[in-house]
Amino acid sequence: MDRNTRKRVRRYAVALLVLVPLLYLVPYLVLFFLVCGALDIKRHFxxxxxxxxxxxxxxxxxxxxxxxxxxxxxxxSARNLGTYRLEDLPAAHRAEVEACVKAFVENGDLIKARVAEVLGDRKRGMLTFKWFARKQDITVRIPAFEQDYRYIKTIAVSVFNQREKTSWHFGPLRLTFRVLYNLDPIDSDGVFINVDDKTHYWKNQPLFMFDDTLFHQSVNDVDQARYCLFMDIVRPNHLQPVFDAAIAGAAVIAASFKTVFYKNWSFIR
Incomplete structure (x- = not known):
């Protein structure tokens, strides 16, 4: 039995050990989550x-x-397109994205220098300026990243060292969408992001926005580091106060999100 088969068998065994007692104790709650999960996964491409x-x-x-x-x-919210172009967003959202992208490009050398000081041979790094609207204690000062934006809640720089990739994974919440901007796109098919069955090559377009609760994987299969502006922006919706309150609640447990969803990253200040 190979490693993947053993892992799969273990997953199913654990699922049975957990679900069978829960179905007996709280059947309606289990069925509720199974139905929600089925509806949630159905929206994938x-x-x-x-x-x-x-x-x-x-x-x-x-x-x-x-x-x-x-x-x-x-x-x-408005209908979820899954992946987005800048023109798909409302004007106010676009203005905030454009302001941060401009600052990122203008300060690219400063950011690279700071990352080079501390990342070393570690596979992935995250230089965080703001995390779920909470400002981070950071060495690099970029005024545009310190502003209190209405819609952008997370501002960071994601760095992949050479020949690095993530596993296929899901983000946690659809209160926000992920915005990425590649600082120095390389003319190569080896640098891309997969979202379900769609592939975005950075050489074709440095800006990419998507619902990160979709199944995705980032790949940097070249001999050069990849720097991406990494932002979370509130998704266009019909009840902004509700989203503001929900995101404020998420901010309280954002540190836990880091532990669970970014355990393979080195956080840089």
Whole structure:
């Protein structure tokens, strides 16, 4: 039995040990989460057995447990396109994205120098300026990143060392969308991001926005580091005060999100 098979068997065994007693003790609650999970996964561009297994039995479990909140966010928002162009966003959202991208490009050399000082041979780094609207204690000072934006809640720089990639994974919440901007796109098919069955090559467009609760993977398969502006922006919605309150609540447990969803990253100040 190979490693992947053993891992799969272990997943199913744990699922049975947990779900069978819960079905007996709280059957309606279990059925509620199963229905929410089924509705949540149905919205993916393409559902595969591997994706479904990881959603319900692997690294997608936190996203599954948050699916009732995410489905409610869907009801209170404009239709989710999955992946976005800048022109798909309202004018106020676009203005904030453009301001941060401009500052990122203008301060690219400063950011690279700071990362080079501390990252070393570690595989991935995250230089954080703001995390769920909470300003971080940081050495690099960029005034545009210190502003109190209405919609942008997280501002960071994601760095992949050479020949590095993430596993396929799911983000936690659909209260926000992920915004990425590649500082120095390399003319190579080896630097890209997969979202479900869609592939975005950075050489074609340095800006990419998407619903990060979709199944995704980032790849930097070249002999050069990849620097991306990394932001979370409030998704366009019909009840902004509700989203503001929900995001404020998420900010309280944002440190836990870091531990669970970014355990393979080195955080830089």
């Amino acid at each position: 393409k559902v595969t057995p591997d994706m479904a297994e990881k959603y319900f039995l692997g690294n997608g479990i936190p996203t599954w447990l948050l699916s009732p909140i995410n489905l409610l966010a869907d009801l209170l």
